[in-house]
Amino acid sequence: MARPEITGKRGPEPFSLAERLDFGSFSVREAQQLAGVSNTKFYNDVKAGLIEIIKRGRASAVPGPSLKKYMGLTTDAAA
Numbered sequence: 001m002a003r004p005e006i007t008g009k010r011g012p013e014p015f016s017l018a019e020r021l022d023f024g025s026f027s028v029r030e031a032q033q034l035a036g037v038s039n040t041k042f043y044n045d046v047k048a049g050l051i052e053i054i055k056r057g058r059a060s061a062v063p064g065p066s067l068k069k070y071m072g073l074t075t076d077a078a079a
Helices: 017-023 028-035 039-047 064-070
Strands: 025-027 054-056 059-063
Touching: 017 064, 025 028, 025 064, 028 039, 028 059, 028 064, 059 064
Parallel strands: none
Antiparallel strands: 025 059, 054 059
C-alpha cells in the first residue's frame, strides 16, 4: 500500500453558511452569535423547545435546520 503524498494543500474549501444551515451543525456560541441573542435568552428558548441542542460527547451542537427555523429563515409548508 502506497503512502499518501503530502502536498501542503489544505483540501476542499470549507462548507458555506447556507450548506451548514441546511445540512450541518453549529457550536452553541456560533448559534447565539448568528441569531443575535444572549446566552440566557438562548437557553430559555432551548428550554421552551424553540431550538434543539444535541450532545456530541461532552460538546453541545445546534443542528443547522433547527437554527435556520429558530432564526426565521424557513417557512413551514405544513402550517
